[in-house]
Amino acid sequence: MRFKQSLSAGVFVCLIVVALIAVQYRDAQAQNSKPTSAPVTIVGPLPLPITDAGDAGRTPFQARISTNPGPNQFQLPSDRRLTIETLTLLCQSVISTITPGTFIGLTVTADGVQVSHTVTALSLTGAIGGYYGSTTSVRLYADPGTNVMIDRVFAGANCALTVSGFLSPA
Numbered sequence: 076m077r078f079k080q081s082l083s084a085g086v087f088v089c090l091i092v093v094a095l096i097a098v099q100y101r102d103a104q105a106q107n108s109k110p111t112s113a114p115v116t117i118v119g120p121l122p123l124p125i126t127d128a129g130d131a132g133r134t135p136f137q138a139r140i141s142t143n144p145g146p147n148q149f150q151l152p153s154d155r156r157l158t159i160e161t162l163t164l165l166c167q168s169v170i171s172t173i174t175p176g177t178f179i180g181l182t183v184t185a186d187g188v189q190v191s192h193t194v195t196a197l198s199l200t201g202a203i204g205g206y207y208g209s210t211t212s213v214r215l216y217a218d219p220g221t222n223v224m225i226d227r228v229f230a231g232a233n234c235a236l237t238v239s240g241f242l243s244p245a
Contacts, residue, residue: 132244133242133243134155134243136238136241136242137237137240139238140225140236140238141234141235142179142235147224147225148222148223148224150223151217151218151219151220151221151222151223151242152219154219154245155243155245156216156217156242157216158215158242159213159215159238159240160213160240160241161210161237161238161239161240162194162210162213162238163210163211163236163237163239164195164196164208164234164236164237165206165234165235166179166196166208166234167205167234168207168231168232169231169232169233178193178227180192180193180226180227181193181215181225181226182223182226183215183217183221183223184217185216185218186218192213192215195209196208196234197209207232
């Protein structure tokens with residue numbers, strides 16, 4: 076009986092010692108790939124937070140341009156490049172002969188070259204006053220200080236295009 080009590084007390088003391096060591100030493104040390112250099116010590120809460128270095132300096136961006144009424148273009152800041160990831164188009168027909176292929180063209184300038192991208196809307200309700208829309212995933216780039224604009228519009232509709240993505244340092 077006495078042996079079991081001693082064993083239980085010993086296990087309990089060992090668990091307390093292990094817990095104290097784990098709590099006391101929460102620093103991590105990186106492996107040193109160059110033995111002649113100084114060791115690197117990472118100090119912070121464990122586990123270490125993970126961040127994406129590729130997001131450094133990115134700012135979420137969203138703008139709406141339209142065919143009527145409203146501006147059909149916007150200008151980028153001179154120190155920021157735009158990466159467009161999503162285009163959302165909503166059009167309302169103004170004539171009875173509108174087709175399901177309502178479209179607009181979006182022009183951006185990348186590396187000094189103008190690039191045009193066509194966005195097509197599908198019928199949501201049809202007829203006069205009907206709505207057409209779409210959402211498209213893209214990867215378009217626009218140079219700093221340039222205009223992003225709607226350059227072609229199907230004549231039978233008023234359209235609004237939402238441009239979403241992010242700005243990054245030029």
